[in-house]
Amino acid sequence: YLLQQLKVASFLGVIATGMMMVILLGQIDLSVPWVVAVGGMMASAATAWGPTGEFFAIPFGITCGVMLGLLNGFGVAFLRIPSMIVTLAVNAVAQGLMVVHTGGFSPQDAASRAMRFIATGDTVLGIPNALWVWVLVGSAAVFVLTRTAFGRTIYAIGHSERAAYLSGVKTRYVVLAVFAISGGLSAFGGVLLAGYASKAAQAMGDAYLLPAIAAVVLGGTSILGGRGNYYGTVAGVILITLLQSILSVMQIEEYGRHVIYGGVIIVMLLLYGREQQVR
Numbered sequence: 652y653l654l655q656q657l658k659v660a661s662f663l664g665v666i667a668t669g670m671m672m673v674i675l676l677g678q679i680d681l682s683v684p685w686v687v688a689v690g691g692m693m694a695s696a697a698t699a700w701g702p703t704g705e706f707f708a709i710p711f712g713i714t715c716g717v718m719l720g721l722l723n724g725f726g727v728a729f730l731r732i733p734s735m736i737v738t739l740a741v742n743a744v745a746q747g748l749m750v751v752h753t754g755g756f757s758p759q760d761a762a763s764r765a766m767r768f769i770a771t772g773d774t775v776l777g778i779p780n781a782l783w784v785w786v787l788v789g790s791a792a793v794f795v796l797t798r799t800a801f802g803r804t805i806y807a808i809g810h811s812e813r814a815a816y817l818s819g820v821k822t823r824y825v826v827l828a829v830f831a832i833s834g835g836l837s838a839f840g841g842v843l844l845a846g847y848a849s850k851a852a853q854a855m856g857d858a859y860l861l862p863a864i865a866a867v868v869l870g871g872t873s874i875l876g877g878r879g880n881y882y883g884t885v886a887g888v889i890l891i892t893l894l895q896s897i898l899s900v901m902q903i904e905e906y907g908r909h910v911i912y913g914g915v916i917i918v919m920l921l922l923y924g925r926e927q928q929v930r
Contacts, residue, residue, distance in 0.1 A: 669833030677876025687856025690838025720834020770846030809876030
């Protein structure tokens with residue numbers, strides 16, 4: 652049971668990794684739902700092109716997410732559009748493109764064998780491959796955030812973008828890169844979900860926006876930016892996954908779950924706001 656819960660948590664964990672980096676900047680990424688769908692649908696679509704398509708399916712899905720993330724980052728960093736607005740707009744654009752791609756019908760393309768393998772297999776010590784994927788992604792995130800100048804710059808921009816800029820940091824390119832990483836990880840989450848279900852679905856990412864944000868803020872990352880660590884996000888992802896399991900057992904409807912996730916975000920935002928006032 653525990654391994655099954657951790658497998659389910661790994662999908663949210665990969666998506667929440669990118670969300671955490673964006674929130675550390677003091678920004679938000681509301682394009683997650685359809686970037687997740689784009690990753691899964693484009694990777695599955697590439698599979699239909701034969702052996703070559705299967706080989707490039709996963710990179711292609713992730714690349715599509717990175718491109719959408721770059722669009723988000725360009726709007727925030729260079730056009731100075733509030734992240735809430737530009738990411739919501741990109742989410743709508745991605746939705747429209749996927750509706751055009753499928754003609755408004757459910758996607759018919761199946762996931763590749765590699766997608767199913769990394770999402771459902773358990774080749775090492777009986778531990779799900781999806782969990783190993785999350786471990787690798789999380790380890791990379793910890794290294795970047797704690798051991799590199801790029802990671803320190805993310806925290807600096809979250810504390811004060813103006814101060815970071817005046818200290819010589821190319822803040823625009825850092826913001827652009829972080830949104831690209833977030834888009835790529837969201838799309839990768841979509842690839843994993845498509846592999847888990849053996850095919851993609853148009854609304855497959857809708858259930859991951861609020862839980863991703865809730866997991867990050869519940870894990871101690873300030874939604875105002877500049878403070879937080881990845882280990883807290885891991886704990887937040889596991890707690891949200893267990894909460895989802897409990898709500899499912901209690902047969903709580905989907906709208907009830909969203910109310911609870913939203914309540915968690917509001918409470919944590921109020922707590923962080925009070926901390927800022929005390930400081």
